[in-house]
Amino acid sequence: MGFVGAGRIGFPMVSRLVGAGHRVQVVFRSREARTALTEEGALPCPEVVDVAAGAETVVVCVYDDEQVREVVLDSGLLDAMPTGSVLVVHTTGSPATIARLVERAGRRGIEVVDAPVSGGPHDVAAGHVTLYAGGTEEGMARARPVMSVYGLPIVHCGPPGSGQLVKLVNNAVFAANIGVVAAAVRLANQLGIEENLVVTGLQHGSAASRVLDGIAVRASVAAYAHNVGEFVGKDVAVVRGVAAGLGADLGLLADAHRVLGDLLSPEQRVQLIGFPEAVRS
Secondary structure: OEEEOOOOOHHHHHHHHHHOOOOOEEEOOOHHHHHHHHHHOOEEEOOHHHHHOOOOEEEEOOOOHHHHHHHHHHOOHHHHOOOOOEEEEOOOOOHHHHHHHHHHHHOOOOEEEEOOEEOOHHHHHHOOEEEEEEOOHHHHHHHHHHHOOOEEEEEEEEOOOHHHHHHHHHHHHHHHHHHHHHHHHHHHHHOOOOHHHHHHHHHOOOOOOHHHHHHHHHOOHHHHHHHHHHHHHHHHHHHHHHHHHOOOOOOHHHHHHHHHHOOOOHHHHHHHHOOHHHHOO
16 A cells, blocks of 8 residues: 655554554655654655555545645656555545545546544554545445554545545534633633633533643643644635535634634634734734
8 A cells, every 4th residue: 555644643544554564655755754664664665656556545644735636636646546446535625625536536446535534643543533534435445444444433424525524514613612712711710710720620511522621731722722723724724715615604613713813823813714804913
């Protein structure tokens, strides 16, 4: 199999795949990742297109839509994949990009499964990261033996592109949860309650959530927002664009996003909220 994107999320994926006995051909950008994973048994490739040689499955785990198009289309990777293989895209992005890949891949009998990730490197390493998968039944059958090495649960959301839609809604809710907690902390401060005390209290009540657990580890909602702002801002910008294109809107979620935006850098804020005035001091 082939793998492109052995970074923060992709590195532990490759490690688990090699540990499970898969022959994994990888193209590396990082010298450190190359050294560590080749010592584990991964096979380094000089160019992106080389990972497709003889591969029944090719996994792409890069940052955004632009990188997916560069890696899969511009590099010639898709054209080099064997007929009957499957392309798995773990990047969170636009379903329009997946539709473009499906159109090209279908001409050559290649299946495309979009399976954006919900979780972090530690979840991948433990083998229980959530994958929101969009694909045909045939595509899922081809991809599942690879994805199940590190993905649990694998949620089949429907046809190609639907994994992206569900993940984008998930991240819109995730971002809104941070905004709601930020608003709760503001209220607590007005009532004379310290942030750490209200966060601890909420963790042990009916308002408990994964977001609260993350905030507790970082010791403040602002620190947690700063830590996840880059990734959440990117994904919310995509869901905002997708929703607008389909005639939908984020409704109350957008209000919570504005509260979260107050905790972010100007660049992160404009990604999250999308208003030019968000960059003003």
